Amino acid sequence: MKIVKTNAMRLLEKEGIPYTHHTFAVNPEGTSPEDIAAQIGRPLELIFKTLVTVGHSKANYVFCLPILAELDLKKAAKAAGEKNIELIDQKDLLKVAGYERGGTSPIGMRKLYPTFLEKTGLSLSQIIVSAGKRGHQLELSPRDLLAVTQGTAVDLLAETRSIF
Structure with missing residues (x-):
């Protein structure tokens, strides 16, 4: 089987940052987070999603959070120093990030x-993020992720409210 090298993997290797590459079968109707965790044999809690946003200023921002969590847009705007922030239109994702939906890595x-x-x-x-291609994931230290992206750790999670 041919080894897939993504921009994210090449960048991590260039920076000397260790990572583990995981692969999973992509279901054309959608692959659930639970399916991904089962296929790669890692706990669901380690898998993080990458969301690309646009602020009021038209600048773009990247947010990584647990795959089952919801991004609090007010907290995201505050972290980015923006009046407000919203997810970018999916049709703009490839142009802005260089990655397609379902394969967006915060790296590269x-x-x-x-x-x-x-x-x-x-x-x-360790946390797991997309490697930049559907069906491919990278496991690495969260501190290494912050180093390679020049990122910041902040509170991003929406509060979950009980209906009872």
Whole structure:
């Protein structure tokens, strides 16, 4: 089997940052986070998603948070120093980030955008993010992720409210 090398993997190797490459089968109808965790044999809690946003100033920002968590847009705007922030339109993702939906890595984007990691990620020895291609994941230290993206760890999670 041919080894896939993504921009993210090449950048980590150039910087001498250790990582583990995981692969999973992509279901055309969508692959659930639970399926990904089962296929790569790692706990769901380690898998983080990457969201690309645009601020009121039209600048772009990158946010990494646990895959099942919800980004609090007010906290994201505050972290970015913006009046408000919203997710970019999916049709603009490839142009802005250089990655497609479902394969967006916080590492190796077209430009180095301000990047924010949910601060609870720092309590983990390893986190898993997209490698920049659907079906490929990278496991690395959250501190190494912050170093390679020049990122900041902040509180990004939306509060979950009980209906009872």
